[in-house]
Every structure is written in structure tokens, then in C-alpha cells.
Amino acid sequence: MNHSHVRGTVSNPAGHPQGDPSVAPASAGPGRPPGALGAALKAEGLASPQTRAGGAAICTLGLTLGFQQRDVLCNIDLDVAQGKVTALLGPTGSGKTTLLRTFNRMNDMVSGYRHSGDVLLDGRSIWRSGLDTMALRRKVGMLFQRPNPFPMSILDNVVAGVKAHRLAGRAGIRPIAERHLREVGLWDAVATRLKDSPFRLSGGQQQLLCLARALAVDPDVLLLDEPTSSLDPVATESIEALIRTLVPRLTVVIVTHNLAQARRVSDRTVFLNRGRLVEHGDTGQVFENPAEAETAEYISGRFG
Amino acid sequence: MAASAPVAKPEGGAGGVPLPLRLGAAMRGSARRGDVIRWAGRIGAFIPLLSLCAIMGVLLFEALPAIRLNGWSFFTRSVWNEGTGYNAQIVTTDGVKHLSGSSYGALPEIVGTIGTSLIALVVAVPVSVGAALMIVERLPRRLAYLVGVFLELLAGIPSVVVGLWGAVTFGPFIAHDVAPVIARNMPDVPVLNFFRGNTGNGEGMLVSGLVLAIMVIPIVAATTRDLIRQVPILPREGAIALGMSDAQCARRITLPWVRSGIIGAVVLGLGRALGETMAVAMTCGVLLGALPGNVYTTMTTIAATIVTYLDTAFLDATGFAVRTLAELGLVLMVITLAANVGARLLVRRVSGTALPIGRGV
Numbered sequence: 001m002n003h004s005h006v007r008g009t010v011s012n013p014a015g016h017p018q019g020d021p022s023v024a025p026a027s028a029g030p031g032r033p034p035g036a037l038g039a040a041l042k043a044e045g046l047a048s049p050q051t052r053a054g055g056a057a058i059c060t061l062g063l064t065l066g067f068q069q070r071d072v073l074c075n076i077d078l079d080v081a082q083g084k085v086t087a088l089l090g091p092t093g094s095g096k097t098t099l100l101r102t103f104n105r106m107n108d109m110v111s112g113y114r115h116s117g118d119v120l121l122d123g124r125s126i127w128r129s130g131l132d133t134m135a136l137r138r139k140v141g142m143l144f145q146r147p148n149p150f151p152m153s154i155l156d157n158v159v160a161g162v163k164a165h166r167l168a169g170r171a172g173i174r175p176i177a178e179r180h181l182r183e184v185g186l187w188d189a190v191a192t193r194l195k196d197s198p199f200r201l202s203g204g205q206q207q208l209l210c211l212a213r214a215l216a217v218d219p220d221v222l223l224l225d226e227p228t229s230s231l232d233p234v235a236t237e238s239i240e241a242l243i244r245t246l247v248p249r250l251t252v253v254i255v256t257h258n259l260a261q262a263r264r265v266s267d268r269t270v271f272l273n274r275g276r277l278v279e280h281g282d283t284g285q286v287f288e289n290p291a292e293a294e295t296a297e298y299i300s301g302r303f304g
Numbered sequence: 305m306a307a308s309a310p311v312a313k314p315e316g317g318a319g320g321v322p323l324p325l326r327l328g329a330a331m332r333g334s335a336r337r338g339d340v341i342r343w344a345g346r347i348g349a350f351i352p353l354l355s356l357c358a359i360m361g362v363l364l365f366e367a368l369p370a371i372r373l374n375g376w377s378f379f380t381r382s383v384w385n386e387g388t389g390y391n392a393q394i395v396t397t398d399g400v401k402h403l404s405g406s407s408y409g410a411l412p413e414i415v416g417t418i419g420t421s422l423i424a425l426v427v428a429v430p431v432s433v434g435a436a437l438m439i440v441e442r443l444p445r446r447l448a449y450l451v452g453v454f455l456e457l458l459a460g461i462p463s464v465v466v467g468l469w470g471a472v473t474f475g476p477f478i479a480h481d482v483a484p485v486i487a488r489n490m491p492d493v494p495v496l497n498f499f500r501g502n503t504g505n506g507e508g509m510l511v512s513g514l515v516l517a518i519m520v521i522p523i524v525a526a527t528t529r530d531l532i533r534q535v536p537i538l539p540r541e542g543a544i545a546l547g548m549s550d551a552q553c554a555r556r557i558t559l560p561w562v563r564s565g566i567i568g569a570v571v572l573g574l575g576r577a578l579g580e581t582m583a584v585a586m587t588c589g590v591l592l593g594a595l596p597g598n599v600y601t602t603m604t605t606i607a608a609t610i611v612t613y614l615d616t617a618f619l620d621a622t623g624f625a626v627r628t629l630a631e632l633g634l635v636l637m638v639i640t641l642a643a644n645v646g647a648r649l650l651v652r653r654v655s656g657t658a659l660p661i662g663r664g665v
């Protein structure tokens with residue numbers, strides 16, 4: 001692969017992994033001041049169709065955010081490809097989890113949180129007035145670093161979101177639970193003990209249960225925050241295999257510390273360092289032929 | 305005292321040595337000291353058990369003649385009669401001396417005790433749980449701290465002061481401004497019809513129950529607050545990330561997580577309400593020997609009866625009145641213990657979904 005996609009340029013429609021290199025690689029360096037694209041788009045008030053149409057589920061426009069005085073993310077312009085798995089890589093403190101939690105507005109609750117710039121989901125700001133954050137979070141699901149079952153039965157766990165959003169009547173609950181438990185491959189293990197406590201399941205099973213729970217509300221985007229960091233290799237493998245089955249139906253964004261995992265599961269890779277977006281491109285290209293020296297150093301394990 | 309002595313002993317080691325080492329050295333150095341600690345521990349462990357048995361035993365011994373003579377009808381009759389006026393005769397029935405014409409039935413006391421406590425819990429539990437949720441999840445840290453301080457201050461108000469306020473200020477306010485409105489609008493159906501009729505003068509089950517609620521709220525709220533603080537953030541974040549509202553998260557995640565602890569807190573509050581004496585005695589009117597007509601008119605509880613009637617009971621030369629009070633005290637203990645046991649059973653039943661081990665509750 002000799003073309004490189006750097007920084008927020010997604011042009012290929014979903015389903016075609018080999019990107020079209022026609023968009024000029026806008027370097028993070030001297031060519032264009034960071035954030036110019038975002039500023040321009042904001043001036044237009046909309047994502048421009050040429051660069052953003054079709055491909056992007058989430059666009060960030062000059063996103064800067066922080067807590068109290070500290071800036072955590074600085075001027076991020078990123079298009080998250082629709083129907084693909086995008087990995088967010090970066091050393092600890094690079095802001096990748098913060099970026100992930102911005103997409104479903106989980107940072108809103110943190111004290112001292114502030115942001116400028118914008119994040120578009122399906123072309124519309126996630127901060128627009130009148131937006132129902134609960135509806136947003138239904139559309140943008142999330143899986144956490146450690147499994148977090150609710151203190152209710154396995155069955156109730158799977159349909160907790162379905163009930164909260166009133167997506168199905170009483171009769172529809174159980175089929176939904178079964179479908180999603182099957183989808184994550186947990187049905188055979190729990191079919192006979194749906195009324196049991198989820199805390200008796202193994203860690204991997206608990207995480208699968210949480211995944212089923214997230215899928216049950218029919219999200220468009222799934223955010224995975226180091227979903228396998230507390231799991232054993234076998235469970236990790238099953239989660240990774242599942243992630244691949246979710247695309248292109250869903251858009252998946254995964255934060256991971258595990259380079260090999262990013263390489264295995266993602267179509268696109270974003271490298272963040274100290275709150276800046278350093279590089280964004282097809283996973284193969286980023287790993288084999290990184291455009292930036294920082295990326296190359298991180299990939300080769302020289303820091304982070 | 306005994307436990308702290310070896311630690312303070314200088315021979316155990318200089319300042320830099322970690323505590324367990326020093327303690328170990330000191331204990332090895334003196335076997336006698338170790339024995340003292342061991343025995344102090346053993347005695348300490350048994351004191352609660354011994355005192356419970358002693359109190360129960362003495363009460364039972366005192367009350368036994370009264371239990372024999374009053375019989376089962378003690379629990380079903382509404383009568384409180386220590387005997388025939390100034391020229392009472394001492395008579396002996398079944399080998400028990402008592403004043404002629406004396407007759408006791410504790411139904412009003414039992415009903416009053418349970419009734420006031422129920423009113424107290426019905427009011428206090430939702431308020432306390434709501435306040436605890438508010439303090440932990442909504443209020444800014446400083447304000448939460450301030451509210452917590454006031455909660456503890458409220459818990460520290462002597463019951464006699466609460467009772468005085470209830471009798472002088474709160475009771476008349478209820479009787480004049482609140483009770484008439486409730487009494488007019490309550491439908492005439494079972495249970496609710498106790499809220500109809502004569503609105504009294506401010507001494508009654510409703511006022512006593514509300515005064516008790518004020519005394520129970522700090523206990524339940526402070527305990528629940530500490531429990532809710534222990535709920536891990538991860539499942540709550542999971543609920544929020546799933547698009548649940550704060551209320552759904554509280555109802556389906558936070559409160560179930562601490563359900564058994566909250567029941568414990570409620571039992572703690574119930575124990576206080578059942579046994580509370582002074583505040584109730586000052587606000588209930590102490591109507592002996594008759595059931596209250598509704599929640600507004602005078603009534604009595606076991607504790608209020610014992611404290612207000614004790615003086616008179618000592619005038620009974622046969623001692624039977626005091627024995628009856630002892631029986632009454634025994635009934636109160638049994639009710640309290642039954643509430644505790646019931647709560648334990650309830651905890652076992654409702655803790656259906658097992659929580660992860662080491663959840664810090």
C-alpha cells in the first residue's frame with residue numbers, strides 16, 4: 001500500500017476497504033494549519049459533501065476540550081468511517097478515551113468539562129439544543145474497560161435498555177433477549193439460567209452480556225473502551241471476532257492499548273498523542289508505512 | 305485500655321518499626337499481657353449477649369405473675385384500671401396479689417406503638433432515600449457536605465426537645481391547619497377512614513408519627529447516603545451510556561445495589577421509632593384504656609404508657625401494676641425483635657440477584 005490517508009479524509013463508501021487515494025493527504029505539518037478544515041466546515045454550517053459524504057458516521061470539527069484548566073484534546077478533526085472499525089491508538093494520557101466518551105456525551109457529567117468545536121453524528125451536532133442525550137446514547141452504545149452488569153437477572157440485563165426506551169412490549173422482551181444473546185454467542189451458556197445473577201458468569205461472559213445489552217437497543221455506533229483489557233485471551237478472541245461481525249451494519253470505534261488488537265480488528269487507525277491527532281489512515285498503512293515519525297516510533301514500541 | 309497498653313510500651317521498638325512488628329514483640333515479651341488482651345476480648349464479645357439475656361430474664365421474672373393473671377386477653381382488651389379507688393382491697397387470684405378490680409389490656413398500647421411507627425416509616429423512608437440520592441448524585445460537594453452536617457445535627461437533637469416542639473408548635477399546627485383539610489378529603493374506605501372525623505387538639509397518632517419521622521429521617525438518610533456512596537461507578541455509567549435517565553439509573557441500578565443495606569437502615573429507624581419514649585409521650589396524649597378513634601385524637605404507645613404510668617404504678621402496694629408494666633416492656637422487646645427478624649428474612653428474600661463479592665456494602 002503506497003497511498004496514505006492522513007487526518008480526517010475518508011472518501012470510500014462502506015464496504016470497500018481499499019480507500020480511494022484521490023483526496024490529497026493534508027499533512028499535519030506546515031501545509032495546512034490544524035483545524036482549518038474544521039473551521040471552514042463550521043463556516044459553511046455543514047459538513048461539505050465532497051470530503052464527508054457517505055463515509056463518515058461521526059465528524060469532529062476543530063474539537064478542543066478539557067477539564068478545568070487542562071486541555072485534553074486539541075483541535076481534533078476526524079471523520080469516523082461509517083460501517084467500519086476505527087481504532088483509537090495512543091499512549092496513556094493521549095486523550096483517546098476522552099475522545100471516545102465525547103461521542104456519546106459521557107463527559108458531560110465530569111465537573112469542569114468544557115469544549116469548543118463540534119462533533120457531528122450523521123451530519124448533525126451532538127450538542128445541538130433540543131437533542132435528547134438519552135436518545136443519542138441509545139444510538140451510540142458503549143462497552144467499558146471492565147464488564148459492568150446491572151444488579152438484576154441476566155435476562156433483565158440484556159433488555160434493560162429496551163425497557164428503558166420502551167422499544168418493545170411485554171411480549172417482545174424475551175425474543176429480543178434471545179436474539180441478542182445468540183448474536184454474542186452467549187445463549188447456549190445462559191439459556192437455562194436467564195433468571196440468575198449475571199455476577200456468577202465469568203468475566204468474558206459478563207462482557208459479552210454487556211455487549212448484548214448494548215446491541216439490544218439497536219445502536220448505529222458502538223464505542224468500545226478497551227473492551228478486552230480485563231479479559232483472558234480466549235474471551236478476547238471471541239470479543240474481537242464479534243466486533244468483526246458488527247461491521248458494516250454498525251460503526252465501531254475501539255480504544256485499545258493493544259497494538260496487535262488494533263491491527264487485528266480495525267479497518268482504520270487513528271493515532272493520538274498528547275491530545276493531538278497525529279495520523280489517521282487505513283490500518284495496514286498506519287502500521288506498515290506510517291506517515292508521521294511519532295506514529296512510527298509508537299508502533300515500533302519506542303515509546304508509550 | 306488493656307488493648308492499647310502493649311502498643312504504647314517503649315521496649316517494643318523505636319519509632320521507625322511498623323506497628324504489627326512492635327505489637328508482636330510486645331506480646332511475645334509479656335505472656336500475661338497477651339492473656340489480658342485475650343480475656344478482655346472474650347468478655348467484651350459476650351457482654352452484649354449477657355446483657356440482653358439479663359434484661360430479658362429480669363423482665364420476664366418481674367412480669368411472670370402479670371403474664372399469668374392478665375392472660376391472653378392482655379393483647380385483645382382495651383382497659384387500664386389499677387383497682388378500686390382509695391379503699392382498694394388486696395386480693396389474691398391464682399396466687400398473684402393485686403388490687404381488687406384491677407384490670408389491664410394492652411391493645412391500645414400495641415396498636416399505638418405499631419401505628420405511630422408505621423406512619424413514621426411511611427413518611428421517613430421515601431424522604432430519606434430521596435435525600436440520600438440527592439446528596440450523593442445531585443448536590444454540589446459543598447452543599448452535600450452542609451446537608452450532611454445538618455442531618456447529623458438533626459440526629460443529635462434530644463428527643464425531649466423534639467417532643468416539646470411537637471407538643472407546642474407542630475401538633476397545634478397540624479390540628480388547626482392540616483388535619484381538617486385531610487379529614488374533609490379522605491374517602492370513607494377502610495384504613496383511610498382513620499384519617500376522617502374529629503381532628504383533635506394536636507395530640508394523636510399522626511402528630512406522634514410525624515415527630516417520630518423527623519427523628520428517624522437522619523438515621524435512615526445518613527446510612528443510605530453512605531451506602532449509595534459505595535455503589536461502584538461502572539454499572540451506573542453503563543446505565544447512563546445505555547441512555548437511561550438519572551431516575552431510571554437510581555431506581556434500577558443504584559438502589560437495587562444497596563437494597564439489603566437500605567432495609568437494614570429502615571430497621572434501625574424502626575427500632576428507634578418503636579422504642580422512642582419522650583417525644584411520643586409528649587405528643588400522643590397518653591390515652592390509657594381505649595383505642596383512638598382516628599389518627600388525630602389522643603392515643604398512647606407502650607413506651608409512653610410505661611414512662612407516664614410508672615409513678616402511679618408504684619402506688620400499687622401489691623406491685624401488680626409494676627409487673628404489668630414489665631409485661632408491657634416485654635411486649636415491646638418482642639415487637640422490636642420480631643421486626644429485626646422479619647427484616648432479616650426480607651433481606652434474604654429480596655436479595656434475589658446476587659451481587660459481586662466484595663462490593664463494599
